[in-house]
Amino acid sequence: MQNSFAPTYYETPVTKVELSVSAIIFKYKIHLKIFLALDIFSSHINLRDKDVMSKSDPLCVLYIKEQGQNSYHEIGRTELIPNCLNPQWVKKFEVDYRFEERQLLRFHVFDWDTKSSNTKDQDSLGHVDCSLGEIMSCQGSQYKKPLSIGGTLIISGEEVAGSNEIVTLNVSANNLDKKKFFGKSDPFLVLSRSLQDNAFIAVHKTEVIKKNLNPNWKPIVIPVRTLCGGDEDRPIKFECFHWKANGSHSLIGVFQTNLKTFKEGSGSQNVYTFINPKKQKKSGYIGSGKFILNSCSMHVEPTFLEYIKGGLELHFTVAVDFTASNGDPQRPNSLHYIQQGCDNQYSLAIKSVGEIIQDYDTDKMFPALGFGAQIPPDMLISHEFFLNGSTDNPYCQGLEGVLNAYNHSLHNVRLYGPTNFSPVIRHVSRFAQAFQDGSSYFILLIITDGIITDLNETKKTLVEVSRLPISIIIVGVGNEDFSAMQLLDGDEKRLSYEGRYAERDIVQFVEFRRHMSGGSSCNSKTLLAKDVLAEVPTQTYFKIRLEDYHILFLKA
Ligand SMILES: *[C@@H]1O[C@H](CO)[C@@H](O)[C@H](O)[C@H]1NC(C)=O
Ligand SMILES: *[C@@H]1O[C@H](CO)[C@@H](O)[C@H](O)[C@H]1NC(C)=O
Ligand SMILES: *[C@@H]1O[C@H](CO)[C@@H](O)[C@H](O)[C@H]1NC(C)=O
Ligand SMILES: *[C@@H]1O[C@H](CO)[C@@H](O)[C@H](O)[C@H]1NC(C)=O
Ligand SMILES: *[C@@H]1O[C@H](CO)[C@@H](O)[C@H](O)[C@H]1NC(C)=O
Numbered sequence: 274m275q276n277s278f279a280p281t282y283y284e285t286p287v288t289k290v291e292l293s294v295s296a297i298i299f300k301y302k303i304h305l306k307i308f309l310a311l312d313i314f315s316s317h318i319n320l321r322d323k324d325v326m327s328k329s330d331p332l333c334v335l336y337i338k339e340q341g342q343n344s345y346h347e348i349g350r351t352e353l354i355p356n357c358l359n360p361q362w363v364k365k366f367e368v369d370y371r372f373e374e375r376q377l378l379r380f381h382v383f384d385w386d387t388k389s390s391n392t393k394d395q396d397s398l399g400h401v402d403c404s405l406g407e408i409m410s411c412q413g414s415q416y417k418k419p420l421s422i423g424g425t426l427i428i429s430g431e432e433v434a435g436s437n438e439i440v441t442l443n444v445s446a447n448n449l450d451k452k453k454f455f456g457k458s459d460p461f462l463v464l465s466r467s468l469q470d471n472a473f474i475a476v477h478k479t480e481v482i483k484k485n486l487n488p489n490w491k492p493i494v495i496p497v498r499t500l501c502g503g504d505e506d507r508p509i510k511f512e513c514f515h516w517k518a519n520g521s522h523s524l525i526g527v528f529q530t531n532l533k534t535f536k537e538g539s540g541s542q543n544v545y546t547f548i549n550p551k552k553q554k555k556s557g558y559i560g561s562g563k564f565i566l567n568s569c570s571m572h573v574e575p576t577f578l579e580y581i582k583g584g585l586e587l588h589f590t591v592a593v594d595f596t597a598s599n600g601d602p603q604r605p606n607s608l609h610y611i612q613q614g615c616d617n618q619y620s621l622a623i624k625s626v627g628e629i630i631q632d633y634d635t636d637k638m639f640p641a642l643g644f645g646a647q648i649p650p651d652m653l654i655s656h657e658f659f660l661n662g663s664t665d666n667p668y669c670q671g672l673e674g675v676l677n678a679y680n681h682s683l684h685n686v687r688l689y690g691p692t693n694f695s696p697v698i699r700h701v702s703r704f705a706q707a708f709q710d711g712s713s714y715f716i717l718l719i720i721t722d723g724i725i726t727d728l729n730e731t732k733k734t735l736v737e738v739s740r741l742p743i744s745i746i747i748v749g750v751g752n753e754d755f756s757a758m759q760l761l762d763g764d765e766k767r768l769s770y771e772g773r774y775a776e777r778d779i780v781q782f783v784e785f786r787r788h789m790s791g792g793s794s795c796n797s798k799t800l801l802a803k804d805v806l807a808e809v810p811t812q813t814y815f816k817i818r819l820e821d822y823h824i825l826f827l828k829a
Contacts, residue, residue, distance in 0.1 A: 288369070288370045288371075288432055288433075288498075288578055289367055289368070289369060289370070289432070289433040290367070290368055290369075290370045290405070290409065290430050290431065290432050290433060290578070291365045291366070291367050291368075291430070291431050291432075291433055292335070292365060292366040292367075292368060292408065292428055292429070292430050293362070293365050293428070293429050293431070294333050294335075294351060294362050294366070294380060294426065294427070294428050295359070295360060295361040295362065295426075295427045296331065296333070296359070296360055296382055296398075296420065296424060296425065296426045296427065297358070297359055297424050297425045297427075298329055298331055298358045298359070298360070298382065298398050298420070298423075298424040299358070299423045299424045327356065328356045328357060328358050329356075329357070329358065329384040329396075329398060330353055330354065330355045330356060330357070330384055330385050330386075331353070331354055331357060331360045331382050331383070331384060331385065331398060332350060332351055332352070332353040332354070332382070332383050332385040332395075333350070333351045333360075333362060333380055333381070333382050333383075333426075334347060334349075334350045334351075334380075334381045334382075334383065334392060335347070335348045335349055335350075335366045335368075335378060335379070335380055335381075336348065336378065336379040336380075336381065337368070337376060337377070337378055337379075338376075338377035338378070338379070340374065345379050348366060348368065349364075349366050350364075351363075351364045352364050353385045353387065367433065368405060370405055370409060370432075370578065372406070372629075373629065374629070375404050375406065375628055375629045375632070376404060376405040376406070377402065377403075377404050377405075378402070378403055378404065378405055378408075379400055379401070379402050380400060380401045380403075380426055380428065381397065381399075381400040382397075382398040382399055382400065382420060382424075382426065383395035383396060383397060383398060384396040384397075384398050397422070398420065398422065398424065399420030399421040399422035399423065399424060399426075400420065400421050401418045401419075401420055401421070401426045401428075403416070403418060403428075404632050405430070406629065406632035406633060407632045408428050408429075408430045409430045409578055409581055409582065410581050410582075410632055410633045411430075411582075415427055415428070415429045416428045416429065416430070432578045432579065432582075437496070437573055437579070438496070438497040438498075438571055438572070438573055439494060439495070439496050439497065439571070439572055439573070440494075440495060440496075440497055440500060440532065440535075440569065440570070440571050441492050441493070441494050441568075441569070441570045441571075441572070442492060442493040442495075442535065442566065442568070442569050443489075443492050443566075443567040443568045443569075444462070444489075444490055444493065444564065444565065444566055444567065445487070445488060445489035445490065445564075445565050445567060446460065446486075446487065446488055446513060446547070446562050446563060446564050446565065447486075447487050447562060447563040447565060448486060448487070448562045448563060449486045449487070449488070449513065449525055449526075449547070449561065449562035450486075450525050450526070450549070450561040450562060451486065452515035452523055452525065453515075456484055457484045457485060457486050458484075458485075458486060458515040458525065459481050459482070459483045459484060459485075459515055459516040460481070460482060460485065460486075460488050460513050460514065460515060460516070460525060461478065461479050461480060461481040461482070461490075461513070461514055461516055461522075462478070462479040462490060462493075462511055462512065462513055462514075463475050463477070463478050463479075463511075463512045463514065464476055464477040464478075464493070464495070464500070464509060464510070464511055465509070465510040465512070466499075466500060466501050466502065466507060466508075466509055466510075467507055467508040467509075467510070473510050476495065476499050476500060477493060477495050477499075477500070479491070479493060481516040483516075486562070489567075497532065497571070500532065501531065501532050505531060505532040505533040505536070506531055506532075506533055507531060507532075508529050508530075508531055509529065509530055509531055509532065510527060510528075510529050511527065511528055511529070511530070511545070511547075511564060512524060512526075512527050513525040513526055513527075513547050513561075513562070513564070524549060524551075525547055525549065525561050525562065526546075526547025526548050526549045526560065526561035526562060527547065527548055527549070527550070528545040528546060528547055528548060528564060530543075530545060535566060535569045536569055536571070538566070538568065538569055539565075539566055539567055539568055539569075543565070543566035543569075544563055544564070544565050544566075545563065545564040546559075546560035546561075546562075546563060546564075547560055547561045547562045547563070547564060548560055548561065549561045580711075580714075581633060584712065585633075585711070585712065585713070585714055586633065586634060586635060586712060586713050586714070587630050587633040587634050587713075587714050587715075587716055588634060588704070588713055588714070588715045588716065589626075589627060589630040589631070589634055589639050589716050589718070590639065590640045590641070590642065590697075590700075590701050590715065590716070590717045590718070591623055591627070591639065591640075591641045591642065591660075591675055591679075591717075591718050591720070592641075592642040592643070592644060592697040592717060592718065592719045592720070593619060593641070593642070593643045593644075593660065593679060593682070593720055594643075594644060594645055594692060594719070594720060594721035594722055594723075595609075595643045595644065595645045595646035595682065595686055595688050595689070596644075596645035596646070596688060596689065596690040596691065596692045596722070597645075597688040597689055597690050598690070598692075598722055598723060598724075598753075599688060599722050599751070601688070602683050602688070608722050608750050608751050609683055609688075611680065611683065618720075618750035618751070618785050619679065619720050619750060620676055620679065621785075622718070622720045622748045622750065622785060623672065623675055623676060623679065623718070623720070624672060624676075626716075626718050626746060626748075627639070627672040627675065627718075628672065630716060631671070631672060637670070637671050638668040638669070638670060639668065639669050639671070639672070639674070639675050640659075640667035640668055640669070640701075641659065641660035641661065641667060641669050641674075641675045641678045641679065642657060642658065642659060642660065642667060642697050642700060643655075643658050643659075643660050643682050643686065644656040644657060644658070644692075644693060644694075644696060644697055645688070645689060645690050645691065645692055645693065646658070646682075646686040646687060646688055646689050647686065647687040647689045648685075648686045648687075649662075649685055649686070652687060654689055654690075656693040656696040656697070657696040657697055657699075657700050658682075658686070659678075660675070660678035660679055660681065660682045661674075661677075661678035661681055661682075662678075662681055662682070662685060690726070691726035691727070692721065692723065692724060692725050692726045692727075693725075693726055693727040693730070693731075694719060694721075694725055694727060694731045694734075695727050695730040695731045695733075695734045697717065697719065698717065698719075698731065698734050698735065698738065698745065699734060699738075701715050701717045701743060702715075702734070702737075702738040702741055702743060705738065705741040705742050705743040706741060708742065709741065709742065711742075713742060714742045714743070714744070715741075715742060715743040715744070716743075716744050716745075716746065717743065717744070717745045717746070718746045718748065719745065719746070719747045719748070720747075720748045720750060721747065721748070721749060721750070722749070722750050722751040722753055723749070723751060723753030723754070723755070724753060724754065724757065725757050725758070728757055728760075729770070731761065732761070732768060732769075732770040733770045733771075735761065735768055735770075735775060735779065735780060736768060736769065736770045736773050736774065736775045738779070739768075739775035739776040739777055739779050740776045743779060744779050744780075744781065745779055745780045745781070746780075746781050746782075746783070747761065747762070747780060747781070747782045747783070748782075748783050748784075748785055749782065749783070749784045749785060749786075750785045750786075751785075751786075752786060755782070755784055758782040758784075759782060761780045761782060762778070762780045762781055762782035763775060763778035763779075763780060768780070
């Protein structure tokens with residue numbers, strides 16, 4: 274048996290969150306009231322006006338900033354609460370939460386006049402700008418921020434229930450069609466869920482079982498929201514293919530079902546016939562084999578958001594490649610060249626990933642490391658030095674601090690070699706080792722121009738640290754051959770070294786140049802962050818075990 278395919282998700286499922294808003298407003302409004310008094314004795318009309326203090330009629334409008342653009346668009350409005358300075362709006366906002374994007378929100382409170390539905394005609398009571406990540410990472414569940422013209426806005430974000438169920442399916446097939454003249458078929462399954470418009474999208478692929486017409490695949494473990502978007506009646510399509518080396522796999526047959534039926538468990542209701550549309554018209558065709566559901570079980574796994582709300586802190590470390598192959602930083606063709614006011618690929622990568630993670634890192638002190646340079650005072654080669662020039666304290670204040678420290682190193686170290694990753698990985702894993710109580714998760718961003726020199730040592734290190742709460746993001750800059758990086762990223766094949774396998778996939782590799790074509794740098798920044806961070810929430814799920822999860826919630 275050969276496992277040619279690792280199960281792949283083709284779509285990152287989003288998590289739905291619900292935002293509730295309340296506010297404390299200081300502003301009273303002043304009405305100009307006009308009294309009409311008719312003077313019956315003088316037969317002329319008397320106009321008298323009078324100022325009256327009354328409370329505001331608040332309504333909150335939520336806007337979201339378009340990715341890579343400067344404009345906000347409206348997501349929704351709460352109801353209006355008349356005459357109130359402490360509104361607790363009942364209407365909630367439902368928003369798709371994506372960890373890998375920095376989703377910027379604006380809550381704008383208006384003193385609403387129902388004569389118009391246009392926000393331009395309303396008196397502003399102030400607004401709050403924040404990211405969805407800041408709201409969701411807020412411990413104790415309420416996020417408070419001053420309104421721009423006084424008062425406070427209070428926001429709580431809850432994950433919409435039911436999005437964290439996981440289903441495990443034990444499935445097999447019988448009497449599949451033979452697809453080879455000599456020998457049996459090599460079957461695998463592709464699961465797809467239907468979309469609104471009846472199209473299907475692939476959500477899972479099983480391993481290939483060679484030369485077997487009665488295969489029993491490894492259990493399929495998949496979140497319910499990925500399998501059917503949380504809707505048990507939604508059609509799920511199973512396709513069985515015969516695997517071919519050149520990629521043009523041939524279809525054995527298809528059937529459809531749904532999760533509701535699956536939940537009835539094994540039995541005749543969950544035996545299906547694979548139908549091959551090409552053979553269907555032939556007389557005497559009775560199908561291309563049977564599909565059998567052996568068991569279907571459900572369990573709930575804490576989601577990434579629950580960890581975050583439970584107080585999980587993300588700790589962000591940057592490691593920068595200072596090897597000579599980057600080119601002399603003084604010259605424009607160097608990957609490290611800094612043109613005044615412009616980002617190079619290194620600083621762009623630091624910003625795109627850092628901007629998102631900083632929302633989940635409360636102290637905003639980020640260690641920044643460098644490797645592959647000769648460093649002062651004695652110009653010895655180091656594979657683990659601190660970018661800010663300090664010998665004992667790698668921490669930088671905010672992303673600004675990291676970028677300054679990067680600039681400091683560019684002017685003080687001599688680019689050299691070789692390109693060794695394992696020292697910086699070990700550096701961060703020492704911290705991860707010390708924080709295994711479920712309170713902390715470490716993200717190491719390695720930015721590099723290329724060919725790794727200590728591949729074996731790095732593999733060995735990665736296999737060792739794969740049990741720790743750590744994810745490693747490698748961003749490849751420049752135009753080198755990055756095939757070794759693909760190998761470290763366990764997407765295709767689980768990483769192993771001398772027979773030992775990594776406990777989980779902890780490496781995500783992204784090539785910068787794929788995000789540079791066309792587009793503004795702002796756009797490529799967003800896309801890079803998306804690609805780089807997409808796997809982190811799932812990597813975290815696998816790491817933190819249930820015991821840790823309980824500790825987490827006792828703490829919260
Ligand atoms: C799946 O079901 C089959 C048939 O009942 C059984 O033989 C097999 O052990 C099950 N596999 C797992 C991993 O439980
Ligand atoms: C793959 O191989 C089959 C023969 O086994 C051939 O018919 C098919 O055209 C090939 N497809 C591609 C994409 O090369
Ligand atoms: C490096 O960090 C240390 C500790 O935060 C700080 O005292 C020092 O000034 C920094 N050095 C540079 C060059 O920024
Ligand atoms: C980088 O450092 C140099 C000298 O240390 C300084 O002249 C330059 O302004 C700095 N550039 C940035 C972008 O901070
Ligand atoms: C890396 O390890 C493999 C097998 O463990 C070995 O064959 C190979 O020579 C090693 N490469 C280096 C550069 O040490």
